[in-house]
Amino acid sequence: MISDDGIYEKLLTESERKSLKAENSGIRSVSDLGEKKSLLVAHLSELISDQIAAAENDADLQYLESKISVAAGGAQLAYDKESLLELRWISQKPALDRDRFENSRPFTPLSNLAIFTNARDEIRIDLELERELATADEVDILVSFIKMSGLRLIRDALLKLRDRGVRVRVITTTYMGATDKKAIDSLVNDLGAEVRIDLLPVSNRLHAKAWLFRRKSGYSTALIGSSNMSYSALTSGSEWNVRLAEAKAPALFSKFSAAFESYWESEEYRQYSTPEYGQALEESLARQSNQGGSSHYFLPTIEVTPRPHQIKMLDELDVARSVFGHSRNLVVAATGTGKTVLAALDYKRLIQPGQPRPTLLFVAHRQEILQQAMATFRQVLGDADFGELLVGGSKPKDWRFVFASIQSLNLNLLNRLDPKHFKHLIIDEFHHAEAPSYKLLFTALDPLEIVGLTATPERTDGIDDIRRDVFGGRIATELRLWDALSEDLLAPFHYFGIGEDLDYSQLPWISGGYETRALNNLITGNTVRNKNVLRELGKRLPNLANMKALLFCVSVEHANRVAQDFTEMGVVVKAVTGTTENRASIIHELRSGAIQGIATVDVFNEGVDIPEVDTVVLLRPTESPVVFLQQIGRGLRLAQGKESVLILDFIGAHRSEYRIDAKFSALAGAGRAEVMQNVEQGFPYLPSGSAIKLDAMSRDYVLDLMKRQIKPSWSKLVLEVSQAGFESLNEYLLFSGRELFEVYGKSGRTWLGAAREAGLVDMEINDIDAYLLKRVNKLTHIDDNARLAGYVKLLTPSYPKWHGLSDADKRLASMLFWNLFDDGKRPWDGDEWESIDEAFDCLRGSKPFIWEIRNLFEHLKTKLKVKALPFVLTAGEHPFLLHATYSRSELLGGLGFARLPNSSLYEGPRRGVSAAVEGVYHIQEAHLDVFFVNLNKSDAISESIRYRDYAVSPTLFHWESQGKTSDTSETGRRYIGQRTSKHDVVIAVREKALGPNGTIHFKLLGPADYVSHSGSRPISILWRLREPMDLDSFQIAAAAKVS
DSSP states (O other), X not given: OOOSOSOOOOOOOHHHHHHOOGGGOOOOOOOOHHHHHHHHHHHHHHHHHHHHHTOOSHHHHHHHHHHHHHHHTOOOOOEETTEEOOOOOOOSOHHHHHHHHHHSSOSSOTTOOEEEOOOTTSOOHHHHHHHHHHTOSEEEEEOSOBOHHHHHHHHHHHHHHHHHTOEEEEEEEOGGGOSOHHHHHHHHHTSOOEEEEEOOTTOOOOOOEEEEEEOTTSOOEEEEESOOBSHHHHHTSOOOEEEEETTTOHHHHHHHHHHHHHHHHOTTSEEOOXXXXXXXXXXXXXXXXXXXXXXXXXXXXXXXXXXXXHHHHHHHHHHHHHTTOOSEEEEEOOTTSOHHHHHHHHHHHHOOTTSOOOOEEEEESSHHHHHHHHHHHHHHHTXXXXXXXXXXXXXXXXOSEEEEEGGGOOHHHHHHSOTTSOSEEEEESGGGSOHHHHHHHHHHOXXXXXXXXXXXXXXXXXHHHHHHHHHTTOOSEEOOHHHHHHTTSSOOEEEEEEEEEEEOTTSXXXXXXXXXXXXXXXXXXXXXXHHHHHHHHHHHOSOGGGOOEEEEOSSHHHHHHHHHHHHHTTOOEEEEOTTOTTHHHHHHHHHHTSSSEEEESXXXXXXXXXXXXXXXXXXXXXXXXHHHHHHHHTTOSOOTTOOOEEEEEEEEEOOTTSOHHHHHHHHHTOOHHHHHHHHHHTOOOOOTXXXXXXXXXXXXXXXXXXXXXXXXXXXXXXXXXXXXXXXXXXXHHHHHOOOTHHHHSSTTOOHXXXXXXXXXXXXXXXXXXXXXXXXXXXXXXXXXXXXXXXXXXXTSTTSOOGGGSOHHHHHHHHHHHHHHOTTSBOTTTOOBOSOHHHHHHHHHTOHHHHHHHHHHHHHHHHTOOOOOBOOOOTTOOOXXXXXXXXXXXXXXXXXXXXXXXXXOSSOOSOBOSTTOOOSEEEEGGGXXXXXXXXXXXXXXXXXXXXXXXXXXXXXXXXXXXXXXXOTTSHHHHHHHTGGGTTOEEEEEEESOSEETTEEOOEEEEEEEEEEEEEOSSSOEEXXXXXXXXXXXXXXXXXXXXXX
């Protein structure tokens, strides 16, 4: 009987249920089939184990075995008298394998779990490794570094694997320069292993150590722990290594295998050969061990390929140009995150094959930036002679590709240049310069393309005027904090929200923020608060004397008071404001450690870069999420010896206008809808190394404020709309900071309804209009311009009827129809639509519906970021685009599964899609199968590595068929024979079925081709996508985080 207090995860028996009281126990109902299976396996395993353990003799044991086997439908076991018979090995070549299988088996039984610690009375790890290797059919090894001292311990075992033709794959890095190049060369050249190694200095985040021994018999094993391939790690070091067994823990084993395949297929790791990468390996090891080597962002001997975040940003630049026609585009990314590399990759994309390179002017404010930029362009373009400098005493000769300082581009020189001479203009870090020099540059030159690179999108000194005038106030692409942290471009942050008894809710709110004087009066002079701030810092820092902090204050008066109080308490802090004359010397003091902090107002929001800062203290509420990110960004720069940045944010009780949700959305990389769930769960999904912690008081403040802010009541929304005064949905959302789901999130809500009640729109709505308006929220997921334009075109009164449409337009019409009416019926009376033409005539005739659609689509177009690509299907012409988001109804309607008399792509009886919930649909007439994949089968946070359906790489997707599908069935043969049958398989994925705003729709990965398969009922199939998936899709689908 259960009696001990604590947490449990077990199925209740009826007697246990009766003994528990509701007030002192937590019980939940489990309805998910997969979770039921998992809990039942654990429950029954425990029962069977207890029964077997209690058997007192062979007869009892044989009786139990017989009953359990019969109940489970298992075959009867063989006995030799009273002895059980255990199969030890099978071989078609016993003369070769007998000794190995009998005398070189692992010391630990193949089905057992174990832990190795190199203790005196334990088997040494290297000896166990020899035996694991001797009996393996394939070997995968994952270690941070490899030493000759470790390799020589298992060299003979690896030689035998080579001679048996066993595949050995090794993944490693140049971490800390610890790897011996000779060991890598020996593995590849002498021992026949395949080695993939991370050579890039911005990576080297692989700290996993694991060995996977695959066996065709199904008795694979693995070692996962702390040992790298070195003598001490494998023999005498204080190492812990856990032995997994496929027979005992198949789910864990599958996760291991999935994660390894993801690493192996990642472009982060280069397939090593001595001729191709030997020099690069030497340079990388030298760099990592601080013994020399190049200091460039990339190694000079390695071809520059875009990293995942750069691919996304390049695609967003392409969307800005191709979809919106913008030739002036602003790129925002933190200093030191590779903006120049991105600009060079973007320039390379614009070069047309067989055409001269566009003339280029690259402008920066310092000579060293120009020299590094030119080196970067040369590396990216593979041209050691690319570019000329115009800075100091250097002057160009050819004037085709010029890297110039802004100071050198004076009026006299600019007047001598043809305004159209340079086709491509790049402005690097223009936030460092004064506005007049740039205004002169933009007035004198008229290039085809302008790309601005900046770390600071919001300024108050005239540069922001240029952003509006030249770039239209737009940001074409921005490096998200989440992506920069995930790729180790910035230091991880440890954010602590600390609640305090400060009531901001009574302060005046003026022009989007607290009134400065009132805010200053509330905070400044509060010495008790400053003592508490110092106390909180002391709790979280090992030594305040070594702290290098920026403290953001309300006012100059507040900054001076903080500096005074901290200094009097023994921690030297100086104030730096806009009037501080010795600013540079104070910054030097902070860098050198002579002082521990700088108190400032907003001067360090922009332009000033101190990578050594390791602590950021927010002593004032910051209304703008952009400024908030700029403030914490002062501490996120990478610096030698800096592991992370500490962020302390002091949170009081705020007015409902204070958008704390926007701040946490920016910090956690989550939308407004998800951020409250993040707060409640403790922010479980953050980039490695980062953390967000809220104490009880701040958590209560934050949740209370978010509940008042997110998903407003209808009356509150109408009041807001009335006060804003915008008839345009897009203008209202821009003004209010709200998101689309807050307008359409609840059933029946529409923008027209809110605008009418707010007195902004006078439009009659009849009963049919009202029903149609309620369907508009089914279109809020659209994220490609072709569909927005196509749906508007179809709703034009003069557009052709069904039989006059092209094949692609018929599919588009089917998509729109079935998305709005998934049951094929009229919503007001339940009668079936006779045809799509009838439905569209009704839609076209509804003025309110068309008004709503145009408002919605105007807003959706401003949010387009995805580079959606056309692709070919055997079925013929179609409107679908790779990487776009579709509802299940749109895909099934447009691919021809849904049927409506007189309006179907293929003949057949009427068939709607309202009940379509299957994961696989075979559309015979279209010669295709479409897979709808839910990557997370449950909401369990522990599902951090997927092992059923997952992306191995951006082009490889592992998929598991339905459980009843065998490899010999008609369906199984169709999958396996896909490549030779002119049959298409189309894959669409989503993270999970439901989110905070309801149904989550599918990202279309597009057609894929069969690569290989294993197993039956279900079949595990590896598919190769014809085009790589986009970064967002890969991040949610990847089996594991790579490096």
